Amino acid sequence: MLLWPLLLLLLLLLLPTLALLRQRWSQDAKLSWLAGLQHRVAWGALGWAATWQQRKLEQSTLHMYQSQQRALRWCLQGAQRPHCPLRGSTDISTFRNHLPLTKASETQEEESGEQLPSPTSHQDLGEAPLQADGEELAGAIAAGNPGAPLPERAAELREALEQGPRGLALRLWPKLQVVVTLDAGGQAEAVAALRALWCQGLAFFSPAYAASGGVLGLNLQPEQPHGLYLLPPGPLFIELLPVKEGTQEEAASTLLLAEAQQGKEYELVLTDRASLTRCRLGDVVQMVGAHNQCPVVRFICRLSQTLSVRGEDVGEDLFSEALGRAVGQWPGAKLLDHGCVESSILDSAVGSAPHYEVFVELRGLRNLSEENRDKLDHCLQEASPRYKSLRFWGSVGPARVHLVGQGAFRALRSALAACPSSPFPPAMPRVLRHRHLAQCLQQRVVS
Known part of the structure; x- marks a missing residue:
């Protein structure tokens, strides 16, 4: 168990040496052999660590029951208190009997209520000010804030921004090969937008x-x-x-x-x-x-993230698939983000059947016709027989689609990330359960 910390310590000691040698390399070619040696030692240590971790993984996955027993024992070590009913026991049946299942709370949404930015926030400006923000960054780079002034790099940034956001990452970093992301629920559309715009032409890996x-x-x-x-x-x-x-x-x-x-x-x-x-x-x-x-x-x-106004249980995956098909029928539209609200949350079902309120952020389309809005409801009926039946009998009203301005979901995401209990990465809710979050989008509707 002590081998891994020692290996990390060795790598930490080697990295400053490598950085120092790299700076002096151009000044004194005689040190090149020493720099090469240090480089090979560092890579050898990393390769050995990777091999060691691979062997540990193979052993643990070959004997799963024993591995999970060890994981359970480690969890219970934090519960070794005098009155703990599980003290000294790692029996899985006993563990399950004494600890009932609980559901994850929604405190992230609850606690973010007072932290939502106002509708007049600068975040409403969305992608439009990319050239004003880029210019500010270029000015800081040219002035050397922070670090040394880099006027040539600032000029490269300005030139890249003038060509628009599409493929910006490769123009700024021509040798960039892959974008590393962390897969989590609710992030698929953000990753797709990133892949299609700023990081166009790059491979993604989670x-x-x-x-x-x-x-x-x-x-x-x-x-x-x-x-x-x-x-x-x-x-x-x-x-x-x-x-x-x-x-x-x-x-x-x-x-x-x-x-x-x-x-x-x-x-x-x-x-x-x-x-x-x-x-x-x-x-x-x-x-x-x-x-x-x-x-x-x-x-x-x-x-x-399941929608259910009459017990229809339209899941997140089914709804996203139906929405994707509907957006595909809107000429020129690209879906950047979306959120859903059951009508009772916004009191919008007064005088009508309960229904879904759907907020979408798009690129390539500034207005939604009634014909386009109706296409989502048709796609939902095709995807869910239960929803189709409820629509036929009038128990559920048609889904209402609203186009929000650019930056609306960024404001919502920022508010959720600012919550003290927010996990990393922040889980983006597709179904909003609280009125203040739904109003954050409702106040930014443009069509």
Whole structure:
């Protein structure tokens, strides 16, 4: 166990030496052999560390039950208190019996209410002032704030900005090859917009999947176009709660990672070591493969992001798919972000059937015709037979689509990120449960 800290210490000692040698390299060619030696030593140490971690992962995934027992034991170490009912026990049945499942709270939305920026905030300006913000940055670089003045770099920045935002990253950094992101629920549209605009022409790679409880999955297949993640057996203690098809109901008992079945969907359950609570995260994954005895999964949806005004249960994945098809029928439109509100939240169902209020931020379209707005409701009916039936009988009204100005969702995202209890990365809600958040978008409607 002491080997890994010693290795990190060695690398920390080597890195300053490498930086110093690099500065002096051009001044004294005689030191080139020493710099090369230090470089090879550093890379050799990193390669050895990677090999060691790979072997540890292989061993832990080969013996999943024992690995999860160790993870459970580590979690319970924080609960070794005199009156703890689990003291000295690592039996999984006892653990489950004494600790009932709890649901993740929505305090992030609750606590962000007073931190929302006003509708007149500069964030409303959106992407339009990219040339005014870029000019400010270029001026700072030219003046040397911070650091030494770099007038040539400032001129390069101005030239790149004059050509617009599309492909900006490659113009600024021609040798850039990959953009590293962290996969999490609610971020897909932001990543797609980034890929299509500023980072056009670059490969994207997500090394890990993060839920509200922390990093839960590792990407061992970077060549795959869609994120597939290995759920490692430790140090976090993860359980799987089977999700019944077509409903949000779940089975009575959780499963260990080695008990997952191919093609089945599960809600992730994470045990918090600090407070010793078994928390249902609301993230649903599907097992698509295995690495030794360890499941490989893909993210499906978040249960908390389900729309239901008459018990129809339109999930986040189904709604996003329907919205994507609808936007595809709007000429020239590119979806940047979206959010949904059940009509009762905004009291907009007075005198009409309950329905969905949908807020979209687009690029390439400044106004929505009634024909375009109706296309979303048609796509929802095609995607959900239950929703179609309720629409036919008039129990649910047509979805109402609103176009918001640029920067509306950035304001919402900033408010959520500023919340003290906000996880990293901040989970972007697609279904807003609180009026003050819904009003943040409603006040920025332009069409």
